[in-house]
Amino acid sequence: MKILLHLLSGLVRSIRCWKWIFVIWIWNLLLVTLLTFPLKSAVNISLGSSMIRERLTEGYFLDVLSNSGFDLKTILSFFFSGLFLVLFAGVILNIFFAGGLFNTLREDGMRRKAADFLGSAGANFWSFLIISVIVFFILFFLSGIIIGIPSLIALSSKSDFVFTMTAKISAILLLVLWPLVILIADYSRIWQVSSGEKNGLRAIVKGFSLLFKNLLRSYLSVVPVLAIQLLFTLIAIRLILYARPAGSGGIFLLYILGQAFAIIKIFLRSWRYGTVTDLYEASR
Amino acid sequence: MMPGRDYIPGKRACSSLFLFFTLFSYCIAQIVVPRPLSQRLTGYKIDAFLDTGEKTAKGKMEAFWVNNSKDYVRDVWLHMYLNAFSNNKTTFYKESGGSPGSTRENLGWIRIINISDKNGNNLGPLMRYISPDDGNPDDRTVLQIMLPESASPGDTVFINTEFESKLPSNIRRTGYSGDFYFVAQWFPKFGVYEPAGMRYAVKGGWNCHQFHGNSEFYSNHSVYDVTLTVPENYVVGTGGMTLSEKMNGDGTKTLVTRAEDIVDFAWTAWPGYAVYKDKWNHVDITFLAPPERKNQAQRHLTAVKYALEYLTTNVGLFPWPHLTFVDPPSIGSGAGGMEYTTLFTTMSAYGLPDYILMPEMVTVHEFGHAYFMGILASNEFEEPWLDEGVNTYWEERIMDHYYGNGAGMINHPLFKVSDRSTARMTYIMSPSRQAASNDHYSWDYPHGTYGMLSYQKTAAWLHTLTGIIGEEKMNEAFREYYRQWAFKHPSGKDFVDVFNKTVPVIYGGRYGEGLNWFFSQTLYGTGICDYKVANIINRKIRNFEGAVFADNSVGIIKEKTDDDTLYMSTVQLQRDGELTLPVDILIHFDDSTELTEFWDGLTRVKDFSYTGTRKIEWVKIDPEFKNPMDINYINNSMAVKPDRKPIRLIFRKIAVLILLFIDFISI
Numbered sequence: 016m017k018i019l020l021h022l023l024s025g026l027v028r029s030i031r032c033w034k035w036i037f038v039i040w041i042w043n044l045l046l047v048t049l050l051t052f053p054l055k056s057a058v059n060i061s062l063g064s065s066m067i068r069e070r071l072t073e074g075y076f077l078d079v080l081s082n083s084g085f086d087l088k089t090i091l092s093f094f095f096s097g098l099f100l101v102l103f104a105g106v107i108l109n110i111f112f113a114g115g116l117f118n119t120l121r122e123d124g125m126r127r128k129a130a131d132f133l134g135s136a137g138a139n140f141w142s143f144l145i146i147s148v149i150v151f152f153i154l155f156f157l158s159g160i161i162i163g164i165p166s167l168i169a170l171s172s173k174s175d176f177v178f179t180m181t182a183k184i185s186a187i188l189l190l191v192l193w194p195l196v197i198l199i200a201d202y203s204r205i206w207q208v209s210s211g212e213k214n215g216l217r218a219i220v221k222g223f224s225l226l227f228k229n230l231l232r233s234y235l236s237v238v239p240v241l242a243i244q245l246l247f248t249l250i251a252i253r254l255i256l257y258a259r260p261a262g263s264g265g266i267f268l269l270y271i272l273g274q275a276f277a278i279i280k281i282f283l284r285s286w287r288y289g290t291v292t293d294l295y296e297a298s299r
Numbered sequence: 300m301m302p303g304r305d306y307i308p309g310k311r312a313c314s315s316l317f318l319f320f321t322l323f324s325y326c327i328a329q330i331v332v333p334r335p336l337s338q339r340l341t342g343y344k345i346d347a348f349l350d351t352g353e354k355t356a357k358g359k360m361e362a363f364w365v366n367n368s369k370d371y372v373r374d375v376w377l378h379m380y381l382n383a384f385s386n387n388k389t390t391f392y393k394e395s396g397g398s399p400g401s402t403r404e405n406l407g408w409i410r411i412i413n414i415s416d417k418n419g420n421n422l423g424p425l426m427r428y429i430s431p432d433d434g435n436p437d438d439r440t441v442l443q444i445m446l447p448e449s450a451s452p453g454d455t456v457f458i459n460t461e462f463e464s465k466l467p468s469n470i471r472r473t474g475y476s477g478d479f480y481f482v483a484q485w486f487p488k489f490g491v492y493e494p495a496g497m498r499y500a501v502k503g504g505w506n507c508h509q510f511h512g513n514s515e516f517y518s519n520h521s522v523y524d525v526t527l528t529v530p531e532n533y534v535v536g537t538g539g540m541t542l543s544e545k546m547n548g549d550g551t552k553t554l555v556t557r558a559e560d561i562v563d564f565a566w567t568a569w570p571g572y573a574v575y576k577d578k579w580n581h582v583d584i585t586f587l588a589p590p591e592r593k594n595q596a597q598r599h600l601t602a603v604k605y606a607l608e609y610l611t612t613n614v615g616l617f618p619w620p621h622l623t624f625v626d627p628p629s630i631g632s633g634a635g636g637m638e639y640t641t642l643f644t645t646m647s648a649y650g651l652p653d654y655i656l657m658p659e660m661v662t663v664h665e666f667g668h669a670y671f672m673g674i675l676a677s678n679e680f681e682e683p684w685l686d687e688g689v690n691t692y693w694e695e696r697i698m699d700h701y702y703g704n705g706a707g708m709i710n711h712p713l714f715k716v717s718d719r720s721t722a723r724m725t726y727i728m729s730p731s732r733q734a735a736s737n738d739h740y741s742w743d744y745p746h747g748t749y750g751m752l753s754y755q756k757t758a759a760w761l762h763t764l765t766g767i768i769g770e771e772k773m774n775e776a777f778r779e780y781y782r783q784w785a786f787k788h789p790s791g792k793d794f795v796d797v798f799n800k801t802v803p804v805i806y807g808g809r810y811g812e813g814l815n816w817f818f819s820q821t822l823y824g825t826g827i828c829d830y831k832v833a834n835i836i837n838r839k840i841r842n843f844e845g846a847v848f849a850d851n852s853v854g855i856i857k858e859k860t861d862d863d864t865l866y867m868s869t870v871q872l873q874r875d876g877e878l879t880l881p882v883d884i885l886i887h888f889d890d891s892t893e894l895t896e897f898w899d900g901l902t903r904v905k906d907f908s909y910t911g912t913r914k915i916e917w918v919k920i921d922p923e924f925k926n927p928m929d930i931n932y933i934n935n936s937m938a939v940k941p942d943r944k945p946i947r948l949i950f951r952k953i954a955v956l957i958l959l960f961i962d963f964i965s966i
Contacts (some may be wrong), residue, residue, distance in 0.1 A: 047961070055946060058950075059943060063937075066931045066936035067933050068941065068943075068945040071949060074714050075715050075720070076715070079422075105961035126461050133645045150966055178629075197966060256713055260945075269952075277959060281577040284962060
């Protein structure tokens with residue numbers, strides 16, 4: 016019951032932050048457009064007035080991209096270097112906005128103004144960055160241990176069976192441990208915003224202690240939100256990938272739907288922040 | 300070393316002559332196929348024992364070669380191909396790079412323990428290793444034996460030998476890994492004696508090349524009686540028909556097998572194989588694979604039956620009643636994707652999704668070699684395109700025919716790749732696509748172009764030829780090629796001759812007689828093909844109604860309305876490449892009518908003009924993509940108002956996916 020209340024409280028807090036969710040979405044969209052818009056123009060120029068585009072609709076991408084008239088190397092290089100920059104900038108942007116969101120999600124933070132949101136985002140940025148780097152490192156390290164080492168053993172055994180079983184067990188282990196790492200990050204951040212301290216390392220230590228102080232309830236509260244996040248992402252990706260609108264109107268509607276998915280995705284993340292914020296405040 | 304059995308090199312038979320007649324009668328006998336399919340100029344009777352401790356196959360072999368020429372032949376040449384793995388200075392390693400390894404376990408070699416002729420004469424002192432291709436003194440892959448007496452026309456040369464073959468540990472087509480064995484190129488095997496007039500031979504001589512980095516093989520069709528003794532827990536697959544299998548009671552078992560009219564005999568042994576059986580018409584199919592891949596067994600079996608059906612219908616009969624193929628385990632992956640006519644290896648991986656058709660593709664490809672390497676048996680050293688390229692063409696036809704509407708490589712709703720496209724892509728994207736023609740010895744292709752030119756370019760021009768003469772005519776030519784040349788070692792020249800006779804005249808003789816104009820550009824040429832639509836012009840023809848006024852002046856009363864405005868519509872085509880190939884042009888007008896025009900491609904430019912009330916909306920050269928030799932399909936079409944929706948849709952999707960991904964990785 017208490018878990019449900021935490022989830023409900025997180026949901027309500029998140030709904031109250033709707034305008035900041037829109038702000039985050041708009042900035043993310045602008046960032047992505049910086050990559051996709053010029054890339055689209057480049058591809059259009061490369062294809063000229065050709066009707067080979069029809070093959071793209073049918074899914075025969077290689078038939079188009081492999082032609083000597085298509086500047087594949089340049090466009091792929093543009094895409095991948097641009098994608099890396101956009102992903103990196105996107106993560107930094109969201110680390111920045113997380114400071115504002117956590118501040119606004121607090122019990123006493125509901126009516127904070129733009130200056131407070133952005134002020135908290137700016138004030139917490141560097142230590143949030145440190146927290147994120149540490150958490151990414153933990154995730155990377157954990158993945159390396161859980162997936163990498165057994166895979167190496169399995170590969171050296173050169174047995175299909177060993178390899179398959181190891182991969183499956185590793186994936187399950189990672190899925191089970193993943194929420195714990197996320198919880199450490201969330202507890203660290205809410206502690207920092209609430210305490211006013213600006214020490215990322217101390218926040219991480221605090222995150223660990225807060226998590227283990229309230230392990231079961233925290234885990235059971237956050238896992239449903241993470242599961243919904245994951246399921247939603249998979250469904251959204253599938254819908255977007257498989258949609259085949261024929262006309263311009265259909266393409267536009269798909270775009271709108273896609274942006275709605277992106278907004279909901281940010282909202283779900285905010286819901287998780289809200290739930291952990293409620294857990295934190297309840298534990299004090 | 301296995302317990303309870305020591306191999307003792309065979310005692311010399313009481314009478315070599317008796318052995319000779321016994322062997323000869325074995326080879327004349329019909330056990331597998333109802334009548335001899337080939338001349339059977341060579342035959343082998345081998346009794347071998349797999350020593351899993353020493354990693355060797357030791358054996359006794361009685362073999363013969365019939366001098367079917369008018370020449371007096373003073374020597375015989377034998378392939379000793381396992382010696383390619385004996386050191387890092389062999390021609391194989393010089394060409395392919397790398398090393399066989401530094402320990403005895405790593406190396407591969409074959410040695411003759413003793414050898415004699417039918418009269419019991421010791422041939423040992425008359426042996427010497429030669430390197431006919433490159434003179435490499437460190438290469439011992441071809442053995443010459445001077446005969447005590449020249450072999451007269453019609454004579455049969457008989458050899459009786461004991462040999463030991465050490466298998467290499469790094470499997471490159473042959474070798475061992477752990478307890479997995481793939482045993483190929485493992486016994487002394489006669490080269491092909493080519494009398495004057497056979498293929499390109501101007502005088503009689505042995506065609507027996509060294510083992511090269513980029514090459515496969517060339518051998519006579521032979522009869523093989525092979526007896527194999529292996530540990531009893533091993534599952535064995537061979538290129539022969541198993542006649543009997545018995546347990547020896549000493550931890551070993553012995554299999555007696557026989558193969559008729561195949562060009563090589565290989566076998567595999569591994570305790571871990573699961574065995575799957577199936578049947579297609581007269582062919583008993585055996586499939587060996589690791590048990591973890593049982594979900595893919597049916598995929599492989601279906602693929603091989605498709606290939607049997609398609610090639611039987613369109614090329615000719617698969618004459619043998621048995622076929623074994625193998626999906627090697629991960630430890631033996633180096634043996635994957637190789638062919639020995641009635642035994643071939645495919646490849647796959649655990650959990651490969653159904654829409655990735657790589658396992659089926661490899662199965663179809665390797666099986667296809669049974670026709671072009673096995674039945675027709677061209678010289679893969681000298682004309683690799685005649686096997687690999689032709690076989691790739693058929694593999695692509697089979698895959699695209701059976702596996703979902705031209706998506707024979709990847710058939711996913713979101714991403715489709717036809718098998719034909721992958722080959723074309725390799726050719727058109729290669730920076731060395733014009734480095735050489737197809738007509739080179741396999742090890743002579745410059746700049747690493749062996750694979751691209753002998754496989755993919757050949758397949759591309761064969762598809763182009765199909766587009767020109769039609770699929771049924773193509774099938775007819777191949778059926779004739781099979782009918783004339785099965786079991787006779789055709790050359791490229793013979794292939795071209797068959798096509799010239801089957802397709803004597805096309806397009807009213809515009810290109811001359813036969814198809815030499817085509818082969819000279821594609822098979823023997825290095826030019827590229829690139830047609831393009833240079834422009835579409837819809838020019839309004841000014842059209843007025845005039846009048847003579849009362850004062851005799853002439854003037855305009857009114858310009859005609861839009862409804863009856865006339866246009867001079869022109870499409871301008873260009874040939875940027877050197878290849879002159881016929882193409883269809885599809886022209887679409889704004890009243891939804893369409894016209895198909897023909898362009899012979901003989902001139903650099905070609906215009907098609909039309910006067911009328913309709914305007915051209917778009918033009919496509921080769922609208923059905925019949926010509927994969929064209930390196931650029933993008934400039935093959937042009938629309939006055941190109942449809943930008945597909946690109947817009949793709950980038951809308953990409954934008955959303957990146958947004959979702961950024962949020963996913965933002966903790």
